[in-house]
Every structure is written in C-alpha cells, then in structure tokens.
Amino acid sequence: MSISMNGLRVYVNEGITEPSGPTIFYSRRSNGPYYVWHYEATLGQWRFSRMPRTDVAPKPLSLASWKNLPPALQAKLAEHYQE
Secondary structure (H helix, E strand, O other), X not given: OOOOOOOXXXXXXXXXXXXXXXXXXXXXXXXXXXXXXXXXXXXXXEEEEEOOHHHOOOOOEEEOOHHHOOHHHHHHHHHHOOO
C-alpha cells in the first residue's frame, strides 16, 4: 500500500465477493479504531461509521491495495485522516 498517511491501512472482507469490485472497505490508522466505509449510491458518496472493536475480530480482512481503491474513496480517506 503506497500511501503517506502514517500507519493507515485499508482492508477488504475476503468473505464477500462482488462482481464489480468491493463496495465495502475497512480502515484503521496505527492502533486507532476501525471504520467501515460503504458507497451510498443514493447520495453518490462514500460514508463511514466507527466500528466497535468486538465487531472486527471475526471478519476475514485482508489488506487492500491503495491503487485499487476507487478514487472518490481515496479522497474521502485522505480527508478523514488529515494530519
């Protein structure tokens, strides 16, 4: 993942396959909280919510490649994790 935001990781759920690519992503910076990101088509934008730590463990998450993230999500992540 080539990104300069310190400690940011973006994940996908390996157990969910979508024909047009993932529309749900998870993010975490360093040891901070996890966030779930989903595309809300009716609003035409990416939305997020903070996840309780207990909801994260059972999900089979794997690192997502920054270059494979939708550009609009990249922009929202950069905005959310501003230093």
